[in-house]
Amino acid sequence: MTKFLLTAAVITGLLAALANLVRRKWLFNILALAIQYVCIFIVFPKTDGFMHALIKIIVGLMSTLIIYLTIQNTGAVKREPFEFKLSAGELFRMLSAVFLVTLVVLASPWLLKEVFPQSNIYILILSLGLALIGLLQLGSKTESLYVIIGLLTFLSGFELLYGSLEFSALLEALFAIVNLLIAIAGAFFIVKDLETETP
């Protein structure tokens, strides 16, 4: 059961990140970001109890909420009808991400044995997958909302990996502050762009 749950969380988390990379529908992206944090909560090591994993999900969902509320209140990003058909750019991003995730899945057993023996295969696949998809998003998008989502994805992947290697309360507090400030920065950019667009 645990293995099934972990596998499902890893797959869902990676699919959510992939959805964020490929599509540009803000409500869909926000939802995918929230799902991503839930999956991280499931996979996060719980050897010292639930508290650390709980901090991650609370901070993650709060960051998501900050971005959601900003967009909702300002109407900064227009709601567009959802289309299933993929454009060439979306297809390219999807294939790049699939290629990277495949590489991560193939390299993870070796990485687990040689570099990160303290971690486990589920954490390694989800964390490296999220970090690489986040990086791809950072490199392929320029709109502030999507860059911020890319940053949060990249950092959540790294935090998951680091959480399996070492725990420090100070570091956790700093990570929480950084995540929340990045979300606030995202909100700041959304409002600012709206102000400059409005005559």
Place this chain on the structure above:
Amino acid sequence: MINNTVIIWILIPVALSGILALLQRFAKLSTAIVLVSSALLTVLAFILPEDLILSIGSRQIAFTDSLEIFGRVLKITKANLSLVGGIYLCVFLWNSLARKLETSQWFNALSLLIASLWISALAVQPFLYASVIILLVAVVSIPLLSPRGSRSGAGVLRYVTLQAIAMPLILLSAWMLSDIETAPSASALILRATVLILGGFAIWLALFPVHTWLPMVGQESHPWTLSFLLVVMQSSLTVFFIYFFEEYAWLRNLPNIWEILRWAGIGTIFIASLLLSFQNQIRRLLAYFYLWETGYALLAIGLAQDGGLHYLPLIFMPRILGYAGLSYIIVKLEHLEPDFDGNINNLKGFFHRYPFLSLGLISTLLSLSGLPILASFPAKRHLINLLPWSGYGMETWLILGFVGALIMTFRIIYALVSPSEEEQAIAMLAPQKEDIGIAVFCTALMLLFLISGFFPSIFSGLFKGILAPFENIYLFN
């Protein structure tokens, strides 16, 4: 409780910045608070004696130097106080003109917060946790670099993104380092940790080719704000980089590490100079001079075992003067000439209309380029003299590096002294609009460049203590 160095130089400024954020609309009050507090913090940092016991009349106040937060220790000893004083000196200097130069209304609060964050980055133990604080600094800088009323620029987003990428590199190296203590010298761990550390620092220091955010931010952001962020970042990162060599014997004993650093420094100087020589936008000069100065800082660290680090404190004051001068003059030129598009070729006739600003700009560029009798010359001359014989290799690239910076400087001088097309008649060449503030600032700047050039020890004495925490780095293998 309050006589703790961490509380005084980190927690109180953080609390003050919170108060200043609430008072941001009261420009005069907010500026007065930040000026008084930063002046007090600067003076206290420089006058506190070695034993951390301050005598006021018959009363003695003993200061403790560490504080535990979340199970980790923050520590500011006397050895760190020179840099702390230097950072708060920058806060004081930049805030004294910030409101006049129409920077963001958050500048008072955020400059104090950023200074305290940089100090906490240097004070936290284990010191590799500083990487997250450095990312925090980048995120906190966003409202300053991209204030409301302007579209969000790609440069700021790229800056934050790169800082976020550098953070995991350094943190993972920290985790690997815990195993290195017991590993044999040729271990693969050492190679991995070295690659991570050097990669992380290359991104932090904005070395080529990850420097691209610098000119973009230079173009998008307020020059006065940017110069503050750059001067504090460069000084802190340089010292932070030395910490690695001080702490880790395996790192400083790596074969050819010092030569690699020297070449990295010279390469950075050359590339900065090349980019400078082709630059047309005056706002981007600050970005490329930052890169140029980073090259010299790397060269000084690369020459550490030959005494190069002794000249690092000599660069601090000329750098502060150079960045402050350049950014002030750019802001003033843009205010006085609203039609000026920032293109260097459109500076024609400015020398006749704005003699103080033009002279200030010329002397700033000459000083940053390291020309004799000006502020940067003594440190740069000493560093070049320390270069080991490399069969003309390093010397050639360094000379080419100077040529590029000089080409830029002389292009600006040529543009400044050339009369503009509409302004051919001598009668029109009367000075205009420069107020007494500009005259005083530019005259003081030129005098300080000359004083620093002729008597470098006057200002270097202030920052001499920056090297106090480092002893091991001077040791040979």
